[in-house]
Amino acid sequence: MTIVVMTASCPECAAAVKLAQDVEKGEIVQCAECGAELEVFETSPVELRLAPEEEEDWGE
Ligand SMILES: [Zn+2]
Secondary structure (H helix, E strand, O other): OOOOEEEEEOOOOOOEEEEEOOOOOOOEEEOOOOOOEEEEEEEOOEEEEEOOOOOOOOOO
């Protein structure tokens, strides 16, 4: 059985983020490049947005 993996661009660093083909809307994935938590906002085509958890101060 072939595992198909989709990729979408990380909105934070533009790296390709791998997603399972059956990824669901609202799922949270993490970018391997910058570590940002991303929410799957759309699935066709896949669109990622930063997960709404930015209250923590990453910038310090
Ligand atoms: Zn990233």
